Amino acid sequence: MTFATTKTLVVLTILWAVALFGIDYAKNPKSADSIFTSKHMGEASNEGKPVIKLWLNHLCCTGCLSDVTNALAKVSSVKVKSKALPTTEQADQNEMEGQKPKDYGGEIELEFTDLRMVDFMAIERALRDAGLVADRMMISGLQHYRLTAELKHLCCGLCATGVKEGLEITRGLKSQGHFKWLDSFQVSKKDKLVIAHARYDATADVTELINGLNQVGFEPISIYAAVDKEGAAGADGH
């Protein structure tokens, strides 16, 4: 039997640590002096500002984008960020020439001034009214935050239990890649709220929450994102 010498162990340890630092640096290039400063997820990508992005399974040309923009114009708290897409004419031309895009879908980013005013259900409804639908509504760039869904119907304790038990399935769905952003949720019968706490710095998919609630038989009136600050989140999420 041979054992590792102290020298070997020290060398291996240093090599492994350097490799991890190296991978981290290669993937998130930063100045050398910031290597040992405390790292917080998301800071490098968006400087801690919240970002809302929608993924539509169909967004092939400027015509589609124009409809999305017009639809979301009804939601005063958000504005669609401009995006480079083929024009309608180019899309027609491509279609005639048999040049199909690899993916018909596309992502758009929403501009907003106050996250607290952004109602995700209003976005969802506006898009559906225009004959479109967002496959994913993603919010990122926040560390501690929650999504608060207001329900119109939550008349009794059984309703609250039903929502809670129904949403418990999200735990199982995590292994399949769904609800990976979800840390925990609370149901407040008194305030008719479902509060979904996101994992630290995670990108939450609001559509998953809407679908989850729909699945258990409820349609939210509104869904807002709120940043969890010290002392800000009460027992019922207020």
Place this chain on the structure above:
Amino acid sequence: MREILTGARDAWRARAARRVSVPLTILLMLLGSGAAFAHERFVKHNLRFPLKYEFFGRWPNQPLGLHPDMLMIGVRVVGILGAFFVIWFIRHSLTEFLERTFLRRVGGLIQHWGHKLACFLTDRPVRGKIFHAIGEWAVILFLRSPGLVLMFSATNDSLVMPSYPLDPASASIFKFAQVGLAILILTQTWLPLCGAMIIGTWLYLFRWGWMVAVDAVPVLTVAVVYCTSPWQSHKLAITKINASQMRWLRIVLGFGFVALGWLKVYNHNLVAGVADNAPSVLNDPMVAMLTGGHDVSYVYRREAWVIAFGLAEVMSGFMVMIGVFTRLWATIMAFMFTKLMLVDFGWDEIPHIYPIAAMLVVIFSNQLTSEADPIEKKDLEAWRAGKPMKRAAIVGTTAVVSSVLVIIPLLYLISFFDRSGM
């Protein structure tokens, strides 16, 4: 006359109740202090109500400039540590006395099991097939459980523990690296390399801040065994940990919890946030004993609880680290972790399989030593030389000095740091 008799009877009942309740309370404190080792990383810890930060700061007109309650909690912990030290030094005389005066008279099975219990509690070797078998199994579990935790973390987009989320940009590489390491661990291949990789990963955690690295110190425990295993580990059935390995395992494990305890005192928002999200932990018997059992309306109830909570962990970690009643403290900690995992926090605490396995290895080991052995040797010499005063001086000085040094200086120093913005 009747009133006097009634009063006397009530007083006697109260005394009897106290006599019964003292050992009962101690037992409850030992078995029911679930919160003392709560692992806030995996559970929600957002503060719901701001803490009263002045409690943790300087109080110029008070002894040591600490809030009287904070100092009192510190003094209580010092008292408990000191008492355990004294009992440790006289444990052989105590058990011999009990065995001679009580167990020998009873005889039979009670004497047999009583002797085993005495051996167990005083860290002496325990003979028995079942004890031996559980010990072997615990070693296997301990050596392999980090593989399961790494796999679990990889599937949760985390590094080492689910509370450390991976950066999306490098997540894939780190996840594959973790799975690779987990495979090496689970197949017991190149354990020295696994040890080096675990220590290297721990060093990398400083990238995420020193508090994260301190939080992960207990992870290093298993690296001690890996690094001291042979390269051909895959060909061996490792079911025993020798005395030298056990000593370092105990020291690293205990130190990890001492560090975690002080981190809780330092980073009070985190631990108070756990209590806000799981208020039942505020009703912990051991912590209640350390705080003096404040009323619900007490203005600094949460703040005092935070200090007591952290110091309870420092106390138990320190005892394991120096090897004083190691089995007893490790049993309490294993019980707590199991309770937290199965009862209080559920699935989120599943990585606690690892510290539980580490505790089991310590509990069922017959290779336990103590850092207090040299002092005990001097104590023994004084006893044999018939110098009771010298003996009392050795035991008393060790108990008082060690207990005070472990708690008071750091408690004093930490109060100078403003942690309100953490």
